[in-house]
Amino acid sequence: xxxxxxxxxxxxxxxxxxxxxxxxxxxxxxxxxxxxxxxxxxxxxxxxxxxxxxxxxxxxxxxxxxxxxxxxxxxxxxxxxxxxxxxxxxxxxxxxxxxxxxxxxxxxxxxxxxxxxxxxxxxxxxxxxxxxxxxxxxxxx
Amino acid sequence: xxxxxxxxxxxxxxxxxxxxxxxxxxxxxxxxxxxxxxxxxxxxxxxxxxxxxxxxxxxxxxxxxxxxxxxxxxxxxxxxxxxxxxxxxxxxxxxxxxxxxxxxxxxxxxxxxxxxxxxxxxxxxxxxxxxxxxxxxxxxxxxxxxxxxxxxxxxxxxxxxxxxxxxxxxxxxxxxxxxxxxxxxxxxxxxxxxxxxxxxxxxxxxxxxxxxxxxxxxxxxxxxxxxxxxxxxxxxxxxxxxxxxxxxxxxxxxxxxxxxxxxxxxxxxxxxxxxxxxxxxxxxxxxxxxxxxxxxxxxxxxxxxxxxxxxxxxxxxxxxxxxxxxxxxxxxxxxxxxxxxxxxxxxxxxxxxxxxxxxxxxxxxxxxxxxxxxxxxxxxxxxxxxxxxxxxxxxxxxxxxxxxxxxxxxxxxxxxxxxxxxxxxxxxxxxxxxxxxxxxxxxxxxxxxxxxxxxxxxxxxxxxxxxxxxxxxxxxxxxxx
Numbered sequence: 120x121x122x123x124x125x126x127x128x129x130x131x132x133x134x135x136x137x138x139x140x141x142x143x144x145x146x147x148x149x150x151x152x153x154x155x156x157x158x159x160x161x162x163x164x165x166x167x168x169x170x171x172x173x174x175x176x177x178x179x180x181x182x183x184x185x186x187x188x189x190x191x192x193x194x195x196x197x198x199x200x201x202x203x204x205x206x207x208x209x210x211x212x213x214x215x216x217x218x219x220x221x222x223x224x225x226x227x228x229x230x231x232x233x234x235x236x237x238x239x240x241x242x243x244x245x246x247x248x249x250x251x252x253x254x255x256x257x258x259x260x
Numbered sequence: 261x262x263x264x265x266x267x268x269x270x271x272x273x274x275x276x277x278x279x280x281x282x283x284x285x286x287x288x289x290x291x292x293x294x295x296x297x298x299x300x301x302x303x304x305x306x307x308x309x310x311x312x313x314x315x316x317x318x319x320x321x322x323x324x325x326x327x328x329x330x331x332x333x334x335x336x337x338x339x340x341x342x343x344x345x346x347x348x349x350x351x352x353x354x355x356x357x358x359x360x361x362x363x364x365x366x367x368x369x370x371x372x373x374x375x376x377x378x379x380x381x382x383x384x385x386x387x388x389x390x391x392x393x394x395x396x397x398x399x400x401x402x403x404x405x406x407x408x409x410x411x412x413x414x415x416x417x418x419x420x421x422x423x424x425x426x427x428x429x430x431x432x433x434x435x436x437x438x439x440x441x442x443x444x445x446x447x448x449x450x451x452x453x454x455x456x457x458x459x460x461x462x463x464x465x466x467x468x469x470x471x472x473x474x475x476x477x478x479x480x481x482x483x484x485x486x487x488x489x490x491x492x493x494x495x496x497x498x499x500x501x502x503x504x505x506x507x508x509x510x511x512x513x514x515x516x517x518x519x520x521x522x523x524x525x526x527x528x529x530x531x532x533x534x535x536x537x538x539x540x541x542x543x544x545x546x547x548x549x550x551x552x553x554x555x556x557x558x559x560x561x562x563x564x565x566x567x568x569x570x571x572x573x574x575x576x577x578x579x580x581x582x583x584x585x586x587x588x589x590x591x592x593x594x595x596x597x598x599x600x601x602x603x604x605x606x607x608x609x610x611x612x613x614x615x616x617x618x619x620x621x622x623x624x625x626x627x628x629x630x631x632x633x634x635x636x637x638x639x640x641x642x643x644x645x646x647x648x649x650x651x652x653x654x655x656x657x658x659x660x661x662x663x664x665x666x667x668x669x670x671x672x673x674x675x676x677x678x679x680x681x682x683x684x685x686x687x688x689x690x691x692x693x694x695x696x697x698x699x700x701x702x703x704x705x706x707x708x709x710x711x712x713x714x715x716x717x718x719x720x721x722x723x724x725x726x727x728x729x730x731x732x733x734x735x736x737x738x739x740x741x
Contacts, residue, residue: 138330180318186344190375194336238323241337248332 142246149239207236279451305414338364354425468494593636654680
C-alpha cells in the first residue's frame with residue numbers, strides 16, 4: 120500500500136520536482152524489495168543464503184544503518200516514515216534472533232529487508248533536499 | 261664572621277634555586293598536562309576519522325550511485341553517517357569534505373539536546389585550511405589555543421573526499437589555567453620575598469655584628485662605653501655584653517674600694533696602737549692636772565674648763581681611732597640568730613634625745629615584727645647608728661626619718677629613709693669611700709665603716725636612687741633557722 124502511494128506521489132512530482140520524484144520512486148522500489156524478501160521466506164524460494172560469517176557482518180552493518188533511522192525520519196517529515204523505521208527495527212531483531220539460532224536463510228532475508236527499509240527511509244529524506252542546480256549552458260557563455 | 265657570611269650566601273643561593281626549580285617544574289607540569297590532553301585528543305580524533313572513513317567506504321561500496329548524489333542530498337546522507345559514527349565519540353564534531361565542500365557535518369553529543377548540524381563559523385577557516393592540508397599531504401592537523409579553550413582539528417584524506425573531526429578542550433585553559441597561573445605567580449612572589457628577606461637579614465646581621473665587634477674593641481680601652489642596643493637577637497647579645505661590662509665596672513669599683521679599705525685598715529691598725537697610748541697618757545695627765553688645779557687655792561675656773569676642753573678633744577680623737585680600728589683585720593663577727601626589730605628600736609632610743617632636740621621624728625615600720633636574722637648585733641647597731649646620725653645631720657628641723665624592715669625571699673632589708681635633700685648624683689659613687697665627706701665636722705668614715713661591717717655579716721649596703729630625700733638599704737641574708 121505504501122509503495123503504491125509513493126509510486127503515485129512520484130508520478131505526480133515527475134515534472135515539477137524531478138529529483139524528489141526520483142527519490143520517492145527509489146523509496147517505493149525499496150519498500151517493494153523489502154516485501155519481496157519476506158515473500159522469499161514465505162514461499163521458501165530465492166537465492167541460497169551466504170555463510171554464517173557474512174551474515175554476521177551484514178547484521179553488524181545494518182545495526183549501524185539503523186542508527187541513522189531517527190535522523191531520516193525527522194529529515195523526511197513523512198508521516199509514514201516512523202512506521203517504516205519501526206518495521207526496519209523489527210526485521211533487524213528478526214535477523215539477529217535467526218542468526219543466533221543458526222537460521223541463516225531467515226537472517227539473510229530479514230537483514231536484506233532491513234537494508235531496503237533503510238534505503239526507503241533515506242530516499243524519503245533525500246527527497247527533501249533542494250534540487251541540484253542545472254549545469255550552465257555552454258552556448259550561453 | 262666569615263663562616264656566617266658563607267652560610268648566609270648558601271641560604272640565599274638555596275632559596276633562589278628552590279624558587280627557580282619550582283617555577284620550572286610548575287611550568288613544565290602545566291605544559292606537560294596540556295600536551296597529554298592534546299595528545300589524547302589527537303588520538304581520539306584519529307580514531308573518529310578512521311571510523312568516518314570506514315563508514316564512508318562501506319556506504320560507497322553498498323551503493324555506487326551514492327557518491328554521485330547532488331550536494332544537498334549527499335549532505336543529508338553523509339550527516340546520517342557522521343551522526344551515527346560520532347555518537348560513539350563524546351565531544352567530537354565533524355563530517356566530510358567532498359570536492360572542496362564541507363558536507364555531512366554533525367555534532368551528535370552536543371549538550372543542547374538536538375544534534376548540531378551547522379558548521380561552527382568561528383572555526384570554519386581553520387577547518388577548511390586543515391582540510392586543504394589533508395588534501396595536499398593526506399593528513400591535516402591544527403591546535404588552536406584560544407583565551408578560554410583549546411581546539412584540536414584533525415583531517416584525513418582519501419581519494420575523493422576528506423573526513424575531518426574537531427574537539428574543544430575547555431578545561432585546559434579556563435579556570436584550571438587561571439589557578440595554575442595564580443599558583444605560579446604566588447610562588448614567584450613568595451620566592452622573591454624569601455630572597456629579599458634573606459638579603460635584608462644578611463645586611464642587618466653584618467651591620468649588627470660589625471657594630472658589636474667595634475664596640476667590643478672599644479670596650480677594651482673604654483670601660484664606661486656601652487654597646488648600642490639594636491632590636492632582635494643582636495640586641496640581646498648587646499644587652500648581655502653591656503650587663504657583663506656593667507658587672508665588671510662594679511667589680512672593679514668594689515675591688516678598688518676593698519684595696520683602699522684594706523690599706524687604710526692596715527695603716528689604721530698601726531696608727532691606732534701608736535697614737536692611742538700617748539693619747540691615753542695625755543688624757544690621764546690632763547685629768548691629774550685638773551685635780552691638782554682644783555685642789556690649789558686661787559686657781560681660776562676658766563683654766564679648769566680649758567682642761568675639760570682638751571680632755572674632750574682627746575676623747576674625740578679616741579672615737580676617731582675606734583672608727584679607724586674597725587678597718588683592722590677584725591676577728592670573725594659574732595653571728596647569732598637575733599630579732600631585728602629590738603635592735604632597730606635600741607638604736608632609735610639611743611639617738612632619740614638628739615632627734616627631739618631638732619624636732620625630727622624617727623619612725624619604725626616592720627612587715628614582720630618577729631623577723632629573725634643571723635647577724636652580729638654590735639655590728640648592726642653600729643651600722644644603724646651611723647646611718648641614723650647621717651640622716652639626722654641631713655634632715656631639716658621637723659623632718660622625718662623612716663626605718664622600714666622588710667622580709668623578702670633572700671633575707672631582709674632595712675631601709676633608712678630621710679626627708680633631707682638627698683645625695684647629688686655626682687657624689688653618689690664616692691659615698692662609701694673612706695674619708696670622703698661633705699661635712700666639715702665629719703670624719704668621712706661612717707659609711708665606709710658601715711659598708712665594711714655589713715659585708716662582714718654577708719650583707720650589702722647601698723644607696724637607692726629615686727624619690728625625695730636619701731635612702732640607704734641594708735640587705736641581710738636570712739638566717740639558717
